[in-house]
Amino acid sequence: MIFDIPIQAFLGQLLIGLINGSFYAMLSLGLAIIFGLLRVINFAHGAQYMMGAFAGYLLLATFGIGYWPALILAPLIVGLASAVIERLMLSRLYNLDHLYGLLFTFGLALVIEGTFRYYYGSSGQPYAVPSALAGGYNLGFMFLPKYRGWVVLASLLVCLGTWLLIEKTKLGSYLRAATENPTLVRAFGINVPLLLTFTYGLGAGLAGLAGILAAPVYQVSPLMGSNLIIVVFAVVVVGGMGSILGAVITGYLLGLLEGLTKVFYPEASNIVIFVVMAIVLLIRPAGLMGKEA
Amino acid sequence: MTDPTPLLRVRELNAWYGEGHALHGIDLDVHEGETVTLLGRNGVGKTTTLRAIMGIIRKRTGSVSFAGRNMMQVPLHRTAHAGMGFVPEERGIFASLSVDENLHLPPVVAKGGMSVKEIYRLFPNLEERRHSPGTKLSGGEQQMLAIARILRTGARLLLLDEPTEGLAPVIVQRIGEVLVTLKKRGMTILLVEQNFRFASKVADRFYVIDHGRVIDDFDAGQLPDRMGRLHEALGV
Numbered sequence: 001m002i003f004d005i006p007i008q009a010f011l012g013q014l015l016i017g018l019i020n021g022s023f024y025a026m027l028s029l030g031l032a033i034i035f036g037l038l039r040v041i042n043f044a045h046g047a048q049y050m051m052g053a054f055a056g057y058l059l060l061a062t063f064g065i066g067y068w069p070a071l072i073l074a075p076l077i078v079g080l081a082s083a084v085i086e087r088l089m090l091s092r093l094y095n096l097d098h099l100y101g102l103l104f105t106f107g108l109a110l111v112i113e114g115t116f117r118y119y120y121g122s123s124g125q126p127y128a129v130p131s132a133l134a135g136g137y138n139l140g141f142m143f144l145p146k147y148r149g150w151v152v153l154a155s156l157l158v159c160l161g162t163w164l165l166i167e168k169t170k171l172g173s174y175l176r177a178a179t180e181n182p183t184l185v186r187a188f189g190i191n192v193p194l195l196l197t198f199t200y201g202l203g204a205g206l207a208g209l210a211g212i213l214a215a216p217v218y219q220v221s222p223l224m225g226s227n228l229i230i231v232v233f234a235v236v237v238v239g240g241m242g243s244i245l246g247a248v249i250t251g252y253l254l255g256l257l258e259g260l261t262k263v264f265y266p267e268a269s270n271i272v273i274f275v276v277m278a279i280v281l282l283i284r285p286a287g288l289m290g291k292e293a
Numbered sequence: 294m295t296d297p298t299p300l301l302r303v304r305e306l307n308a309w310y311g312e313g314h315a316l317h318g319i320d321l322d323v324h325e326g327e328t329v330t331l332l333g334r335n336g337v338g339k340t341t342t343l344r345a346i347m348g349i350i351r352k353r354t355g356s357v358s359f360a361g362r363n364m365m366q367v368p369l370h371r372t373a374h375a376g377m378g379f380v381p382e383e384r385g386i387f388a389s390l391s392v393d394e395n396l397h398l399p400p401v402v403a404k405g406g407m408s409v410k411e412i413y414r415l416f417p418n419l420e421e422r423r424h425s426p427g428t429k430l431s432g433g434e435q436q437m438l439a440i441a442r443i444l445r446t447g448a449r450l451l452l453l454d455e456p457t458e459g460l461a462p463v464i465v466q467r468i469g470e471v472l473v474t475l476k477k478r479g480m481t482i483l484l485v486e487q488n489f490r491f492a493s494k495v496a497d498r499f500y501v502i503d504h505g506r507v508i509d510d511f512d513a514g515q516l517p518d519r520m521g522r523l524h525e526a527l528g529v
Contacts, residue, residue, distance in 0.1 A: 170397070176389040177398055184385045187349055188399035189373030189446075 005263055011142045013259040019148050019217065021255020022155030023210050027232040028239060028247035029159055030206035033166070036179045036242040037199045040090065040101035044082075045232065046225025047112040048204040051078045052211025054116060057127050057220045067130035070212055078208025083201030090200065091193065109226070116222035124219025151213055158209060159248045166244060175199060179242075234277040240290020250288065298361060300325045300481050301346070301450055305355035308338075308345040308505075315341045317505040318355065323450065328472070328482040330492040333502035334528055339485040340382055342502065343452045346483075347379045348372045359450065374402045378448030382455045382485075384439040386427040392419055395427040395438055399446045406447030415471065416441050433464035440471065451475070451482045457491050469494055489527065501526050 027049060034042045042048075055074035059065040065073065085108065093100045129147045136145040166172040178185045178192050186192040211225075218224055235254050239246030254273050262269040280288060299322035308316040316338050323329045331339045345353045348369045357364045359375055367375065378399070387395055396409065396419070413420035416437045422430060430438060436456055443451060456472075457465045465488065472482065472495045486492040492499070493516060501509040503526060511519055 173390055173394045173398060177387045180387050180389060181385055183349055183369075184379075184381060185398070186370045187347055187373060187379045189370055189402055190398075190400065191370045193370075 008142050010263050013263045014256065015142070015144065015148065015259075016262070017256040017259020018252070019151055019255070020258060021252040022152050023214060023228065023251075024232055024235045024255050025159055025248045025251030026155050026206055026210040026213075027228065028235045028251045029162055029244060030203035030210075031232065031236050032239070032242055032244050032247035033162070033175075033206075034200055034203035035236075036244070037175060038090075038094070038101070038196055039098050040105065040200075041098070042200075042203065043102060043106040043229070044109040044112065045105075045204070045207050046227075046229030047109040048078050048082060048207035048225070049211040049214070049228065050116065050222060050225035051081070051112065052208030053127070053215040053220045053224060054120075054211075054222075055208065056212040056215045057125055060127070067212075067216075071209070074212040075205040075209040078211070079201040079205025082204030083197050086197050086200040091196065094196075109229075113222050113226060120222060122221065122223060124221035124224070127215035127220050129216040147216055151217060154213055155210075158206065162206065163244065163248070231273055234273045236287075237277050238273075238280045238288060240287025243287060243289040246287060246289025299323055300327075300360060301483065302358045303342075303346060303356070306342070306345055306357065307354045308341055308350050309352040310341070310350070315505055316345060316353075319345075319502070319505070319507055321500050321507060321510075323481055323483050325449075325481055326476075326479050327497050328476055328484060328495055329498045329500065330484045330486050330496035331500050331502055332486070332489065332492065332523070332527060334526075335487070337503050338505040339502055340454055341505070343379070343454050343483065343485055347377060347452055349379075373399065373446065373448070376403055376447075376449040377452060378443035378446055378450065379452045380439045380443055380454060380456065382458065384435045386430070386435045386438055388426055388428040390427050391424050392427055392430065392438060393423040396423075396442050396445065399442050401446050403447035403449070407444045409445065412441045412444055415444075415474065433460050433467070436460065436464075436468060437471070440468075444475070449481055451480055453482060454485045455487060456484070457486065457488045465491055489523075 027045060031042055031045050034040055052074045055077045056067070056070040059070045059073060090101060090104060093104055133147040133150050136143055137149075166175055174185065174190055174195055178190070178195055182192050214224070235251050236247055238254065239250030254276065257276070258269055258272055261272040268275075301323040303319055303321045306316055306319040307314070319338070319342050321329070331342060333339050341350065344350045346357050348364065348367065351369075353365075359377060362375060364372060364375065373379070387398070390398065396412065407415070418434050419438055419441060422434070427435070427438065440451075440453070440456065456468050460468070469491055475482065476495070484492065484496065493513070496513055498512050499510060499516075500507050501523065508526065509519075509522070
């Protein structure tokens with residue numbers, strides 16, 4: 001017992017917090033990458049997350065393709081579809097104020113979600129946990145479902161892999177340089193427009209990957225993204241716009257904070273992240289790990 | 294100027310910043326192996342000329358041909374691959390990249406560029422600091438890095454914008470030595486320079502620019518005769 005709270009309840013909420021935090025981290029990572037290079041606040045990120053979950057669901061329902069191949073295919077499908085949208089539409093707005101990119105992706109999210117709702121309705125479709133990850137472990141003080149442990153592990157691997165890609169590879173050095181000075185990088189002979197398309201596809205693909213990971217945890221529904229994305233935007237604001245490390249760390253921390261709030265003061269659990277966001281905006285507008293403008 | 298086809302040939306080059314008409318018909322030639330310097334007061338269009346030749350300024354008319362190829366319709370990210378290397382006035386060293394990453398950023402566009410080994414022999418300071426973030430270097434080291442990263446690419450023409458600006462005399466001298474070394478290797482250089490003494494030591498030929506036009510051009514040998522007029526034009 002801690003403060004009259006049973007330890008099981010405490011650890012259970014901590015685990016739920018960690019799982020939510022895993023999704024916040026993956027989603028805010030994609031948003032931060034897109035914002036860093038494209039300066040676009042990608043409001044379609046929630047829709048792309050939903051598309052990832054639906055891609056997994058439809059691959060199974062239509063072609064009988066199971067979870068493990070879908071884990072690769074769903075992010076690829078979402079990433080490629082988003083890259084096409086960037087090339088054909090979003091890229092035409094870069095010369096304008098950043099507000100237009102935000103409005104475009106907001107509209108895009110409404111169109112995508114509306115289309116899925118028209119065909120699949122608002123109610124969720126179940127997506128079974130893969131058999132290899134069914135069941136769980138009895139840790140003595142609590143029961144850990146295997147799949148939830150896998151989500152936390154997968155999210156850590158995705159965040160670490162993306163960080164390595166950006167910080168330690170040649171491609172990552174192009175991304176970092178183009179974030180600082182795209183014109184000069186282009187003058188050096190690097191195809192920056194293609195790099196922007198790739199980056200948008202990468203960010204959206206990360207959202208799609210989060211979506212397929214989420215499918216067995218939450219249900220697959222057209223609005224699953226819009227419920228989540230507002231929280232993720234708060235995470236990005238707290239972490240600092242464009243800060244990749246800030247997005248990831250803040251994602252996990254705020255997930256845990258949300259879980260803890262459910263234990264100690266459940267009434268505030270839905271708003272605690274936004275309270276933190278408001279405080280951070282007042283005290284440190286650039287975010288906890290963002291560069292002061 | 295016996296060579297009939299210059300490496301870089303610019304005719305009637307006009308350029309605009311938004312509505313501002315900055316260049317009013319620049320004509321100039323740079324021959325293979327030559328070092329040509331653009332002289333002129335602040336704000337007369339020297340930097341704009343380099344940026345318009347490179348294609349960073351897209352609002353431009355006239356003609357730029359490089360190695361016989363019309364460059365006017367070539368997209369900016371293909372210009373470097375034709376063999377033009379650009380060193381901007383602000384140096385453009387990336388803060389989020391290490392010295393080594395900055396050096397390796399521009400892709401190799403042709404054979405004949407310097408190896409990293411040769412570059413570090415030419416700039417020993419850079420090797421010592423290869424793992425530091427690019428902008429932690431001193432101004433002089435940043436300028437050397439900005440030049441060094443183009444040397445790796447095998448570019449035939451170096452567009453060099455005010456390499457000595459704001460640097461201590463001993464560093465200016467060092468950069469002068471580097472340019473002389475490059476000339477010996479056969480590099481073609483188009484230099485914008487306010488430091489007339491520095492330019493007079495490295496350049497083979499000069500163009501004087503005023504109000505977005507070329508108002509004079511002469512060889513290094515004619516320099517003593519021109520000093521009077523030049524002082525007037527440059528306001529020095």
